[in-house]
Amino acid sequence: MTNLKILTAALLLISSFTALSSNINLERISENVHILSGKGYGTNIGLISLEDDVVLIDPMAGKNHLAELDTVIRSIYGTTNTLILNTHQHSDHTGGNDYFIKHGATLVEDKFDLNGITRIKVNSHSPEDYVYYHEKSNIIFVGDVFDASWHPTFYSGGIEGFENAINTILNLGDDQSLIIPGHGSPAHKPALHVFRENTFKWVNIIRDLHREGWNVESIRKNQQVKNVLEKFNVSKKSPFVPEKAFKKFIERTITLIEKEEGM
Template structure:
């Protein structure tokens, strides 16, 4: 890293620290891109400065913190927000839309002409998952197609949709691209590949145990299943999943497997 870049990143870190609020965390990725997240949902919010204006991706820090989010943004850029993009329609990502659109911010649905941001649509976490690539900062926002704070949730697209979504992300940018999940710490493409490998191994394991006739309760106590779940626990939480969430993860995986079997 050259001296000028090191100095710039130091200045960015100071800017981020100054903009921190009680409920919103700020990470400076580059001069033109920040990642913000709120305490309530931990949703990763993109703040992108473009030639077309200031763009927000998934502006939802929690309904009680929307005014606080707006204040933090003004501290960073001192200019109005012009556009909103959503990775998908779930409320923990799109729930802040109305707060900003009521002030005249444009919600972009479908294709956009925002300079520097390219867009792909996949089906994995939901029927319409939007992937956004900001070329100037080499950063990809993937929503809940990828989550580094929770287990994978590929229920709308099944295994095929999940694989296609990951392939789509891997084709964008380059090997140095920063991949921003819907929740949790941003990672690189190697981490995304590992996430896919673990997810596919999870599905194969649940499929095999289900074929063998094990009940959901029996699957929950299987050592390999327990070990596989722990691979998604990147922050080392204890416990990682509440029992109801763990059971639901297995049940919904079985539903995906059965749905795919029925469609053959």
């Protein structure tokens, strides 16, 4: 190869890598842990390096950019034995499972026996929510039990399931533990305490107004209700929740309250 050809090949390689990874955000959290996300999607993808394997948590929202995600992972750890874990079954967390399985990864489901990672099953956001604790890095992956970018979505386990799930997370690790939500920025335990407190505030105000006979429309216009909702707006988005989603959140909370009272 002439020098020019080598240079051209090298430039092509560099530019193709840049192009390949331009849709994937990568953040190094610790020596053994990275967080990735596809641009345009809010789902956090965890990447943990264990002694013999690389663990991929929730890869990823949608079916796009999976080859790019694969390339980025290989650029960090080379060719590896990849294990997939999911925090729950929603498609914004499992979208890439099939792709990675087809490329040699193993999905870890029923038999969980991973050295260095603890798995705990809870029921809050979905009937099977899994919390993963990586002891060496003191990092807890919690899926959508805790959402740092949205209001709580405890639609499967209700208020009780939510409380159990949050307590489960708080009982793992110590004060330094880093919590990686399914969406939004990593946080520490005080943020989880605040999230729990605000969730109770939300449920209580909706319960009170519902008992007093307020309908969804009037609850939606209530300033106190709006103020509680705004407490979840950690990154101060404007608007935080579209009106339709706000209405749905009220309706779904009422459904849970009615179910709870019917028991």
